[in-house]
Amino acid sequence: MRLIIIFSISVVLLSCGSKTNNNSDQENKLPNILIFVGDDMTWSDCEPYGSSEVKTPNIQKLANEGISFENMFTSTAMCAPTRQQIMTGLFPVRSGAYPNHSKVYDGVKSFAHHFGALGYEVALIGKKHYGPAESYPINYLGGVQHDTGFDGIDIDLRKIQPVVSGDKPFFLIIAQNQPHSPWNRGDKSIYKPEDLTIPEYMVDSPLTREELSNYYTEITYMDSLLGKTLDYVEQANKTNNTISIFTSEQGYSFPYGKWTCYDLGLKTAFIAKWPGKIKANTRNKATTQYVDILPSLLDAVGEDPDKINVGISDTEGNLSFDGKSFLDVLLGKTEKHRDYTYGVHTTRGVINGSESYPIRSVRSNKYKYIQNLSYDEPFYNVVTAKDKARPGYILYESWLENAKNDEELNWVKHYKKRPFEELYDLENDPYEKNNLADHPEYFEVKKGLEAKLYSWMKQQGDDGIETEMNAISRQDRDGEWVSYEQKLKVKIQ
Secondary structure, X not given: OHHHHHHHHHHHHHHHHHHHHHHHHHHHOOOEEEEEEOOOOOOOOOHHHOOOOOOOHHHHHHHHHOEEEEEEEOOOOOHHHHHHHHHHOOOHHHHOOOOOOEOOOOOOOOHHHHHHOOOOEEEEEEOOOOOOHHHOOOEEOOOOOOOOOOOOOOOOHHHHHHHHOOOXXXXXXXXXXXXXXXXXXXXXXXXXXXXXXXXXXXXXXXXXHHHHHHHHXXXXXXXXXXXXXXXHHHHOOOHHHEEEEEEOOOOOOOOOOXXXXXXXXXEXXXXXXXXXXXXXXXXXXXXXXXXXXXXXXXXHOOOOHHHOOOOOOOOOOOOOOOOOOOXXXXXXXXXXXXXXXXXXXXXXXXXXXXOOOOEEEEEOOOEEEEEEOOOOOXXXXXXXXXXXXXXXXXXXXXXXXXOOOHHHHHHHXXXXXXXXXXXXXXXXXXXXXOOOOOOHHHHHHHHHHHHHHHHHHHHHOOOOHHHHXXXXXXXXXXXXXXXXXXXXXXXXX
């Protein structure tokens, strides 16, 4: 009997010890990371950011279970530069990826290096828009590179199952193509053009309503893909140990959105869920940028981002990230991060872009200051270029024709012809329609922001117009992006 009691106690102790070890292993297990990217989507066009018209139940569910950032910004409102900010933690000019369809300088390291060294399975499905391959040793799971509208589905989400179900921690990016135009996905009966409320930053025209209906439809379609992605993580029993992120990338391809340094182009939705770490259904006003995401995720998994070599130095000889960790923001410990965010845009080398039209910006919580370095020339892109086969150009013409008064008409014209300096009071003018740059009472504000902008440009090695003229050398001129542009040109002729 005595032996039986001793044996029973031993079994219980062993069992408790085993359970303790298992719990300890679970606590010490590296979290998975999932980033789902909405392509060319204005930050406010979803339920968590105030839209009462666009149906996005899965984005809303993620927000209910996590944190929504009120002030997240990319520094370039174009796909390739934006995505490579997330992947490298570097601003575009320093990394080399500043025009669209661009690549980083040789030697630049990305999240694939940093997390791969920690034992992560680093994978991406869908749109690449990064290069060269040596800087992105990613397990590419396939997908369509552009939303051409000519094919079936853009990505086969079933291909992510081996990654999310594997034994290794994963860092997975879902780079699907929606709601990037041509807006031909989803059930268009959901959004009747005649029933839509036209935002104040758009001109109400029949074509605006039709295009907005198509755009909203594709956002809802994209939302369904987010739901399927999160379902795969749940089926793999990985939800509780996964940092799940949704971000909307740069703004939509209407005027004043994508291809600009206005908030409609640079501001982005950013929602993160991490059960047991991030408090559910919270919001945070801290000002953050895309370059901060990678350092923050490294910090979240226990790495010191300040000790990581990014593979390229800035002009001051620093080999560290341009971004800084906002882990304390994620965890709800602070609502303070950055005092300023920065923007850079180039049209040189992109489809229907100006020969040279560099734009630079700096933003505080209250003011936005913009310099148009080639202001004496008109601003051209696919929206304003005289190419009547382009939907964007036709839409812009409809805005000129349907402006309801002279004030709105002048605002539409401003998109194409701008002054050297622009200054906006974002608290009273969130859509940046009233330029205060020439108002004497704002002289000190303007000069202070200008000094911040020049200091940032110097640190980045940004020479303005000279940097713009070198933009073509930063593009993948022999790669799939250029061949895609050529296909587009053939199609519209």
